[in-house]
Amino acid sequence: MSQFPRLLLALLVLLLTTGCGADDAAEADADDHEHDDDDDHDHSSDGVDIDLFFDGAIVGEVTTEPCTLSGGAEAECYAFTVSGDPVTYETGPFCPTSIDASADDGGIWFDGDGVYDIDGEFITRLAELYDDDNWQMYDADGNVFVTETAEEFDLAARPDVDPSVQNHCVEGRLEWLPDGEPISTTVLIPVEPVLATAPATTSGNLGVTLDGIVIAQSAPVDAILGAYTIAAFDDCGGHYNPVDGYHLHGATGCSELDDVATGETPMFAYAMDGFPVHSPLDDPASVELDECGGHDTGNGYHYHANTAEQNLVITCLIGQTVATADDNGRPPRPADG
Ligand SMILES: [Zn+2]
Ligand SMILES: [Zn+2]
Structure with missing residues (x-):
């Protein structure tokens, strides 16, 4: 082998071994997570980044554990509990009391x-x-x-x-x-998303917002x-x-990250398959999305939420979810989904 290709090979090896981050799973405690967005974060391609959750959105420890995904894949999952009370806004108002209300x-x-x-x-x-x-x-x-x-x-x-x-x-x-307390929910989400053989819906929650709320199925x-x-x-x-x-049943622009580095609109949630969820596109025709409303920008895959009137935040999931994550031993869901 002449010197020239050998040099190229060495360069390639160097690139491959230094290019990818090893920052996942390094931190397991949600409490001390400042919501600082370092500019060098490359969120979409790294799998779930617990640091992106707002302070207080996750209660207790974040742990990793082996999990079996819906398509049969053996994977590593984050197990954590979202608080059930949004930390970035006050809930309500809901109903007006008078027909003169604005x-x-x-x-x-x-x-x-x-x-x-x-x-x-x-x-x-x-x-x-x-x-x-x-x-x-x-x-x-x-x-x-x-x-x-x-x-x-x-x-x-x-x-x-x-x-x-x-x-x-x-x-x-x-x-x-x-x-009189918020109802917290413990979820299992793959640390690194694993593609399913075909896009699918899930019977349980569709995801969790970065401020600690589950994204429910259609009302x-x-x-x-x-x-x-x-x-x-x-x-x-x-x-x-x-x-x-x-x-949550509709994405209306709350609890967004102000950092729009990796998507056309801000991220506000993770889907249950571990892929990020961004706010709806201002102009849906401007970008070609797959049947689940997502795309790979070259910087990793993300979903765009449907607009609120569709009453379904994420149409389907391209990744495998944790088969057992949907029922937390809860009774059947009430009318309101
Ligand atoms: Zn996008
Ligand atoms: Zn509901």
């Missing part, structure tokens, strides 16, 4: 077709919007019927909505959850509307139910 007094509703500000006028337009005169969510004085006690909340947020809370705007409160709009209720979301696209606590 958009600031209520949250939003989305049903697969549109996103609506839940202001007073929205409440008065329900019969027209859903073409059904049984909608009557306010009294003669213009007061909106809103769930006002933990009991009413429980009666409204279950598959067979109690007739007594029909025509109610349904909202939950932190203090109505068991013990069961038909059941909710069928009971003449609105399971109001706040402007961040989340709401409470008695079983899951506060959880």
Whole structure:
């Protein structure tokens, strides 16, 4: 071998051995994570970066453990618990109390077709919007019927909505959850994403936001509307139910990282397969996305969340998830998904 190729080979080996980071799994404790985004972070291609979670989003220790993924792959997973209470914003408001209320007094509703500000006028337009005169969510004085006690909340947020809370705007409160505490959720997410043989949906949560909230499946709009209720979301696209606590159904730009280094829009979550989730694209036509709404930018793969009106944050997952991560020994989900 002449000197020239030998030199090239040496250079290549040098490049290969120094180019890739060895920074994963180095830190296991969530408590001392400052939310500092070093410029040299190359998030998307490195697998899950626990450092990206906001302080307080993860409670307790982050551990790694062997896990079997949905496609049968044996992998290493992070096990951690998200707090269930967003650390970057206050939840609510959800329901307005009067038909004179402005958009600031209520949250939003989305049903697969549109996103609506839940202001007073929205409440008065329900019969027209859903073409059904049984909608009557306010009294003669213009007061909106809103769930006002933990009991009413429980009666409204279950598959067979109690007739007594029909025509109610349904909202939950932190203090109505068991013990008045946020409901935390322990998740297992592959440290390094492993592709599935084909994109798939998951029956459980779709992901976790960087500020400690689970991203739930679609809200069961038909059941909710069928009971003449609105399971109001706040402007961040989340709401409470008695079983899951506060959880997200729509991506509206909350809890984003301000660092947009590796995507066209900011990242705000990890999907359950370990790939990052970025906010919806301003112009979906500007970029070609796969059937799950993601793409590989050359800097690693990431999803773009659907816009909120679709009532589904992530269409499907291209990576394998942890088969057992979905049920935390919980009872079947209530009406509100
Ligand atoms: Zn992108
Ligand atoms: Zn829900």
